[in-house]
Amino acid sequence: MQPLGPEDPQVIGAYRLLGRLGAGGMGRVYLGRSAGGRTVAVKVVHPQFALDEQFRERFRREVAAVRRVTGDIRPDGRQWTAPVLDADPDAPVPWVATGYVAGPSLTEAVQDGGALPGPTVRALGAGLAEALVAVHALGLVHRDIKPSNVLLALDGPRLIDFGIARASDATAALTETGMSIGSPGYMAPEQILGAEVTGAVDVFSFGAVLAYAATGRPPFPGDNSAGLLYRVVHEPPVLGPELTGPLRALVESCLAKSPEARPPVTALAGVLAPAGGGARELVRTGWLPPAVLEEVGRRAVELLDLEPDGSPPGRTVADDPGYRAPSGARGTARPAAYVPQPPTQPARHPGGRDRQGRNRIVAGAAVAATLAAATAAALTLLPGDGDTPTTAKETAASDTSVPKDFLGTWAGDIRQSDGTPNGTMTAVVTPGTRGAYVVRTTYSALNVLECHSKAKLLSATATELDLEEVSDGTPTLGCTGTAARITFTLADGGRLAYASDDAGGGKPTATLTKNSG
CATH class of the missing domain: 1.10.510.10 (Transferase(Phosphotransferase) domain 1)
Structure with a gap:
């Protein structure tokens, strides 16, 4: 990725531009980020084509057609195309944003x-x-x-x-x-x-x-x-x-x-x-293969290392002593998160050290990719259910069930405890009583990593669910595998507040809106 030049825009539509990904005969492609933290590729056509009404009409038709293609989600949830997220064929210079x-x-x-x-x-x-x-x-x-x-x-x-x-x-x-x-x-x-x-x-x-x-x-x-x-x-x-x-x-x-x-x-x-x-x-x-897997990880780290103001990185996270892996990370199926620290604070993590004695970052898809390359094999995490001993709180809880107001599919953006965006989540809440797995969740980070979990009901009130979350067993690179405690709380406006004690995910929180159910 190249830094933005003086001739490049800073914002297109609802997306703040972070750098230039490339250029071709039809236009330029930028890396952008939405207000909610989603990373996108924004293609902007060359200005001379914007003056051609026949080109603009064809661009309009093609955007509509690609929306139809990328909107056709397979039954297993997988697409083999990058989805169109937004577009403005009628802008002075037409553009389209796709998943990065x-x-x-x-x-x-x-x-x-x-x-x-x-x-x-x-x-x-x-x-x-x-x-x-x-x-x-x-x-x-x-x-x-x-x-x-x-x-x-x-x-x-x-x-x-x-x-x-x-x-x-x-x-x-x-x-x-x-x-x-x-x-x-x-x-x-x-x-x-x-x-x-x-x-x-x-x-x-x-x-x-x-x-x-x-x-x-x-x-x-x-x-x-x-x-x-x-x-x-x-x-x-x-x-x-x-x-x-x-x-x-x-x-x-x-x-x-x-x-x-x-x-x-x-x-x-x-x-x-x-x-x-x-x-x-x-x-x-x-x-x-290992070399390509390592490159995927390098690009994921580059995205995470972008400065808050959108300036492109000068170094990778692994080169910066001001970054450390979260201490005491327990983790769930959620992607691990990066936690920035003051540059004077030494990194402390039981992972290996490089030639200067600095710790290697241990988080997310980047580490999974690097480890896989080093071992010349893809790393697949296959955690078990991760059951933990019953606590006094769980023993005291009555045999409760999920209130109907929680049921359905909920989605929203995830943020770490410091407010840093950390991807999106979709949670499906189903009926069940204490001890049953009543929530299935998909976490997505940077359009790179997708992790899946299930959560067992520990207790419930009319306004709050207390659950234990573990991986659902889907083999996925870069997803942590031990249990974490999470809560869902009914909030104003028909929304659902989510919180987790998972240090490996940056103690994430989210405000979810109901999609169905």
Whole structure:
């Protein structure tokens, strides 16, 4: 990430900008943060395009289409695309904000570390295939699948930057503004030739991306656009000996010159993922190689280390003696939090020391990633229920049940005890009596880490629930695993106040609003 320059805005819409993530032919992309602490990627189109009414109308249609795609949540709660959170196509300079994915692109991962291992390629392909199934089910075509538009996150790949067209009326490779939609070397032959664009163009690009991930090289080599376009149309792909077996056969079929000869998108995931489990099964126990996992962790630390005024970090948290891991952290399934300290105060934590004798930070996804890289294996935490001895308070409590006013789904932003934003939470409260697990909660931090917990009812009154929270057993990197005491209290305005004694999560609190129930 680069610092903001004098020509860059400080605020776009409701988002304070923190730095520049990149730029391309269509616009610039910034890292932003909402007032509630959510980190987003804000894409702003170049001013010259804002003056083109045909471009503005196409931008408006594409934002609406991507909202439909990213709003289609899978039954298991997982998406393989970055969700559109906000947009203003009618602003003087149009912009769109999506969920930020703190992971490298496929291009960056391959350039830094070479071809990806087979299990990673399988998970990558299965996730992208499921994303395309959702896109095509809406009658849409992505049109610009390439390595730089695939991000590698801790919990699976993400497909971004839709150059979306409707399959029914997309009949040319050039838009009204004269810009080619697609990337040389990854565009299908019919895109290059200006023929009808259907979902088969995405299948071709999908095959080219898988070939790149598995071999470390594009399937149509070349150093200029004209040569690349000619090879795509007239020459066979160069796949190399390392691509073998069913994966090679799948890639070859996807790269067929004729759209009719390519497999349907619904068949792609079935070749790569286990029956009944899909891509979720391939990513749940750790799918990234150590070097990529370490990069994900580095980016997560960089986000946490951003200064309160939005200036980009000069050093990582691990380099700063003014930061320490929370002492006495017990933790639950919640992500661990960073606790800033005065620079003169030495860090004290039983973790290892670096060459200057400073303690390494032990928290969240960053440590999980670094540890996994060091051991050359993905770390998966599988905590038990974490039952603790019954206290006197619990013994004295009567056999109470959850009052009906607590029942339903509640959501809100989490803050540490010092007021620092620490992600979001969604809690589902269900009926039950003392000793039953009556709350299931999902905690999300920085769009990087997602942790799941369950909470057992210890006591209840008409206005307060006292619970013991533990992990629900979902294997997740970077989530702590021991029990914590939490409370839910009915508050004014039909809201629910949440508090925890979990030092590992920064003793978080939240004010939740009811979504359903």
